[in-house]
Amino acid sequence: MFATLVNTLGNGAYLATSALFLTRSVGLTPGQVAAGLSLAALAGIVLTTPMGAVADRRGPKQVQIVALLVLAACFAGLTQVHHLWSYAVVASVIAVANATVKASTGAMIAGAVPPAERVRTRAFIRSTNNAGLGLGTALGAVPLLLDSRAGYLAVLLANTATFLVAAAVVGRADAVDRVARPAGVSRLAVLRDRPFVAFVLVDGLVASLYNALLSLALPLFLLAYTHAPAYLVSAALLVNTIGCVTLQVWISRGTHTAVDAVPVSRRGALLVGASCVLFGLTAGRSARLVGALVLAAAVVHVIGELWLSAGTFAVVFDLAPDWAQGQYQGALQTGRQLGDMVAPPLLTALVIGLGEPGWLALASIFAGAGLVYPSIVRWALRRRPALVETPPLVAA
Known part of the structure; x- marks a missing residue:
């Protein structure tokens, strides 16, 4: 849950500032931002379920760590985005990796927590997620007031750091054993x-x-x-x-x-x-x-x-x-x-x-x-x- 809190603090600050960063600092039009997000949504729809299957095969802890590191790289990469297509590519990877983190988190809970405690554990994580997003959104007011590229880049780099911290915290958690798939059953x-x-x-x-x-x-x-x-x-x-x-x-x-x-x-x-x-x-x-x-x-x-x-x-x-x-x-x-x-x-x-x-x-x-x-x-x-x-x- 600490990993969730740290990570959502950064995400909340980014969500509060992303629209202005992309339009005022990167120079995209609102229509281009919408197009990039639509392409990212499409990538998420196509790839999220297969990535969940990868978490089953490789282990949800390992997959979640990789996804968090990919997200750290993506948010650092946003500092170098200068046109629609570079934004669309980074946004698509972010969409898939974010959904992969959520899917692998659920799989980790299922593998590590007794059935009677799974919903309660997931509820704790959702509460923590909302608390982090709320605080992060409030923190995002500072760069919004500054309305400068330096302020927006600081948010991106801070969010990058939260993903690295989250990956380190997840790395210390107990591994969840992989469960064998029945013979003759589709991988999806x-x-x-x-x-x-x-x-x-x-x-x-x-x-x-x-x-x-x-x-x-x-x-x-x-x-x-x-x-x-x-x-x-x-x-x-x-x-x-x-x-x-x-x-x-x-x-x-x-x-x-x-x-x-x-x-x-x-x-x-x-x-x-x-x-x-x-x-x-x-x-x-x-x-x-x-x-x-x-x-x-x-x-x-x-x-x-x-x-x-x-x-x-x-x-x-x-x-x-x-x-x-x-x-x-x-x-x-x-x-x-x-x-x-x-x-x-x-x-x-x-x-x-x-x-x-x-x-x-x-x-x-x-x-x-x-x-x-x-x-x-x-x-x-x-x-x-x-x-x-x-x-x-x-x-x-």
């Missing part, structure tokens, strides 16, 4: 696991939507449909950060298996849907009422988000065979990457294009996900014996 068996693929596609869309609600949909909507002050967005994000840091472990208690995750995920999806209704009610209201509704919706949203996260942790750990934890974790990240491509245009079209009815449409998407989660998980549980009882074994 997760892609043949149709219920799990269905789960990660739904989860990817839902997670991307709830992650972007406060940072994208809410500010756009408040600007277009209310006269409320812009600081309400910061207040909502602060509520979310505090909730994620302080409540994730507590809310995850009692959620250990995919069966446990069914009611938890349903409640979470319905709660996030309810927050969408509250956000939609702000249209045309007084500033004071808008403030109350936004804060109430932010509280409802973060509780729903935490329940959804806990449910996802339990489903992935429980459904993945021991010999394929890396590739299942990688498939989860691929679903998130696909969701990240769909969520921004969908949110913009609904919230800005439709206004209050758009929020109701979003609420229906979350409600629908809450209703379909149980069916997908039960389908996966019915199919699971075919994956976990396939002898004999071969080297992974």
Whole structure:
């Protein structure tokens, strides 16, 4: 967890400054930045699941260390980026390596932690991740105020150092034994696991939507449909950060298996849907009422988000065979990457294009996900014996 905290401090500072660094210091246009990020997203979608399979074969600890060192090299390399294509290449490697770190982290937890403690451990890491990102974002305000190339380069080099520190910390952790793969089973068996693929596609869309609600949909909507002050967005994000840091472990208690995750995920999806209704009610209201509704919706949203996260942790750990934890974790990240491509245009079209009815449409998407989660998980549980009882074994 210390490695996560150090690493996310640097990532938070970079995320806060990256847009201005790329446009004001490197000289890229906003369109070129978007194009580079799109190419990076495509690379992540194609390569993340295979990299998870590599973590299964080579060991998640070793793969995570290599990925962290690659990230250190990439962020140092960003200091030499001067045009679109060099940025696109570096951004693509960063996207794949970041997802590989997440997949290998999940595989390390699965290999080193007893099943009953995996979700709790993953919840601790998510809390630490949010704390580091929050602090890093705050630290990023300094170079933003300076608005100089030297300040932006300092952030990049500091982030490079955090990856090196994280790699050193992970290197001191106990190695996770590789688990042999059953004979006759595809090296990318997760892609043949149709219920799990269905789960990660739904989860990817839902997670991307709830992650972007406060940072994208809410500010756009408040600007277009209310006269409320812009600081309400910061207040909502602060509520979310505090909730994620302080409540994730507590809310995850009692959620250990995919069966446990069914009611938890349903409640979470319905709660996030309810927050969408509250956000939609702000249209045309007084500033004071808008403030109350936004804060109430932010509280409802973060509780729903935490329940959804806990449910996802339990489903992935429980459904993945021991010999394929890396590739299942990688498939989860691929679903998130696909969701990240769909969520921004969908949110913009609904919230800005439709206004209050758009929020109701979003609420229906979350409600629908809450209703379909149980069916997908039960389908996966019915199919699971075919994956976990396939002898004999071969080297992974």
